[in-house]
Amino acid sequence: MPKQFIIRHAKIYTPLTLISDGYIVVEDNTIKEIGREPYQGSVAEQINAEGLIISPGFIDTHIHGYGGRDTDEADVDAIYTISRGLAKHGVTSFVPSSVTMPHEALVKIAESIREARNEWRPEKGARILGLHLEGPYLSVEKAGAQNKKYIRPASVKELEEYIKASGGLIRQITVAPENPGALDLITYAVAHGITVSIGHTNATYEQTRLAIERGARKATHTFNGMRGIHHREPGPVIAVLEDDSVYIELITDFIHISPPVVKFVIKHVGPHRMVLISDSICAAGLPDGTYELGGLKVIVKNGVPRLADTGALAGSTLTLDKAVRNVHSLGFSLRETLMMASYTPAASINALYRDKIGLLAPGFKADIVFLDEALNVVKTMIDGEIIYEKN
Numbered sequence: 001m002p003k004q005f006i007i008r009h010a011k012i013y014t015p016l017t018l019i020s021d022g023y024i025v026v027e028d029n030t031i032k033e034i035g036r037e038p039y040q041g042s043v044a045e046q047i048n049a050e051g052l053i054i055s056p057g058f059i060d061t062h063i064h065g066y067g068g069r070d071t072d073e074a075d076v077d078a079i080y081t082i083s084r085g086l087a088k089h090g091v092t093s094f095v096p097s098s099v100t101m102p103h104e105a106l107v108k109i110a111e112s113i114r115e116a117r118n119e120w121r122p123e124k125g126a127r128i129l130g131l132h133l134e135g136p137y138l139s140v141e142k143a144g145a146q147n148k149k150y151i152r153p154a155s156v157k158e159l160e161e162y163i164k165a166s167g168g169l170i171r172q173i174t175v176a177p178e179n180p181g182a183l184d185l186i187t188y189a190v191a192h193g194i195t196v197s198i199g200h201t202n203a204t205y206e207q208t209r210l211a212i213e214r215g216a217r218k219a220t221h222t223f224n225g226m227r228g229i230h231h232r233e234p235g236p237v238i239a240v241l242e243d244d245s246v247y248i249e250l251i252t253d254f255i256h257i258s259p260p261v262v263k264f265v266i267k268h269v270g271p272h273r274m275v276l277i278s279d280s281i282c283a284a285g286l287p288d289g290t291y292e293l294g295g296l297k298v299i300v301k302n303g304v305p306r307l308a309d310t311g312a313l314a315g316s317t318l319t320l321d322k323a324v325r326n327v328h329s330l331g332f333s334l335r336e337t338l339m340m341a342s343y344t345p346a347a348s349i350n351a352l353y354r355d356k357i358g359l360l361a362p363g364f365k366a367d368i369v370f371l372d373e374a375l376n377v378v379k380t381m382i383d384g385e386i387i388y389e390k391n
């Protein structure tokens with residue numbers, strides 16, 4: 001007998017539509033049926049979700065660490081610490097991100113992602129979708145918190161080795177289009193099903209256009225680590241915002257980007273192109289103090305991580321539940337806001353139909369977040385199992 005249960009009387013955001021009094025039938029780890037109450041069938045095991053909001057679990061496509069551990073450690077336990085921690089914040093899938101490092105170190109990280117993904121079970125926490133290589137083919141001028149020492153010309157040969165070491169799990173790569181060899185690398189990455197994201201770049205508008213023509217389809221923490229907008233040199237920001245085929249990552253902690261700019265950008269691109277990310281580092285979920293990112297010293301004060309020597313922002317301590325509350329506070333509807341944390345991130349890395357996540361519909365994974373009216377996470381379900389419950 002397959003394991004079966006029903007979630008009843010929930011306010012369901014699929015998130016393409018809203019079902020104000022809805023039910024979801026789950027069989028094993030998959031959604032079997034979704035509809036409006038009253039449910040006509042008979043399923044013995046019931047979860048009463050009256051008064052709760054339901055959305056597909058959040059999907060963080062750009063995150064370095066959480067709870068004292070980092071992707072850069074190339075350690076399976078580190079990845080699982082992040083997985084478990086993220087489940088508390090409603091995240092059911094994530095793409096661990098590396099930073100710019102020597103080749104051998106990145107190969108080791110790719111291997112650890114493969115191993116973590118192979119041994120993953122729902123009890124471990126959020127699903128591991130693959131690796132986001134943030135670098136090393138970036139701009140030295142726009143390195144931000146990336147270690148300039150290891151920034152280098154784009155190498156298809158190196159990328160081939162990362163793909164191999166990860167067992168085909170490179171999901172996203174951040175590239176500066178003006179980096180030598182970048183355009184050929186973009187063509188290669190796109191042909192291998194990797195989402196190419198434009199970022200840490202000092203490219204002109206024209207150079208950014210060339211990357212989009214080669215298949216780049218995303219912008220890494222738009223505005224941050226990017227040449228700014230000038231009315232005679234629109235640069236990468238205008239190039240990515242104006243093209244409907246490009247997904248836009250934003251860090252909405254209201255520190256990396258001021259709220260009026262967040263509002264302006266979302267109004268311009270719409271929720272179907274907006275990908276909320278945390279870009280969090282190991283300090284997320286921990287108090288202020290001294291930490292490390294890619295071998296560089298980071299000081300976290302009032303929750304804001306900065307490089308000790310330059311003062312540059314070094315990732316964040318944001319979590320996606322907080323990002324959702326922030327964006328909703330700007331006046332965007334809950335349906336649109338939840339879409340930016342689930343459906344659109346999944347679409348941006350081709351995970352909607354490949355991994356069956358990001359949408360509550362028959363055939364999709366039972367990865368579900370339960371929220372209260374104030375948008376606090378009450379329960380997180382992964383693969384049909386409750387992994388986190390607020391007490």
Ligand SMILES: [Zn+2]
Pocket residue numbers: 062064097134279315
């Ligand atoms: Zn990052």
